[in-house]
Amino acid sequence: MIKILNNLSVFILPFMIAFILIFALFKKAPVYENFIDGAKEGFSIATRIIPYLVAIMVCTAMFRESGAIDIIEKILSPVLNYFKVPSETTLIMLTRSLSGSATLGVLGDIINQSGVNSYAVKLAAVITGSSETTFYVASVYFGSIGIKKFRHALLAGILADVVGIVAAVWVCSIFFL
């Protein structure tokens, strides 16, 4: 099963590119010129999202380094202990929505501390795999078109992340405990 899925993801990109090219040739569209026109925008989009990325990465870095996460971790851990959540995983729940690289770092720490076959690693892996870095996605997508007023988008994303974490704790306790 996993072999098939892995092979599928290896083949799907080349297949997609080939299909797009063949379809365009069949329709007699100028593929090279259209490629260049589209690729031109890569630079401007990347520069447009810079202020958004700076804003979000600076405030998440400050949040991480200030010990704010440790303080929240301390407040939360009695509650989480009650639900049989290993304390090693509290940190990853807090970093998941904020920073992708920090989350992978924390996952690595949990693997080293608790051993790769532990329950904590399984829970952390499910949390990491089932969600996206909400703040990063918001900066890139809204940044690329210059939206400054996010309205309810971020709040909905964060609430969904919280539901996801609760679901992860619940589902993992059924599967792995």
Add this chain to the structure above:
Amino acid sequence: MNYIFAFLILFSLICAVYTGKLDTVMTSALASAGRAVELAIALIGVMAFWLGIVNIAKKSGLTNVFSKIIKKPLLLLFPDLKNNNEALSNITLNISANALGLMNAATPFGIKAMESMQRKNPEKEKATNSMCTFLAINTAGFQLVPAMVIAILASNNMENPQIIIIPTLIVTSIAFLSAIFFVKILEGFFK
């Protein structure tokens, strides 16, 4: 966003005073400002390549063919995109690429979808309902197989990393549905 931004910074500064880490906080703040630029620069190449491919698909009419097939079900989620086929097909391509774990390919489709929604947006600095719905769906990160996490576990010699696939799929589906639920509930409260 104004409150979240101010809260994150002010709360961090207060905590930093309490924990005595003010200098590390400031250094890392400035360092990550630099990293944000590096990250954006690093994105240029991949982004340019995929935007090129996406443009071939668009100009040949492939995206239009695609949008006709999936228009009806998607309109339930994005009712104000009735006359925006381009946005609908890019949204579909973005969600399918994400589901397959092709983050690099998904982002340009997502940006194209946002651009076509922005073209019909009367207030250019404020997100429309459809933009918020689309963003919330993306932040939920629906994925069929968490390939990257499995690769990390496998490289650390986990016996059977694939055991996380089914639980992750259940959790990501719950998160995906609740993102749609929350974004639709909240949309009336944020004008």
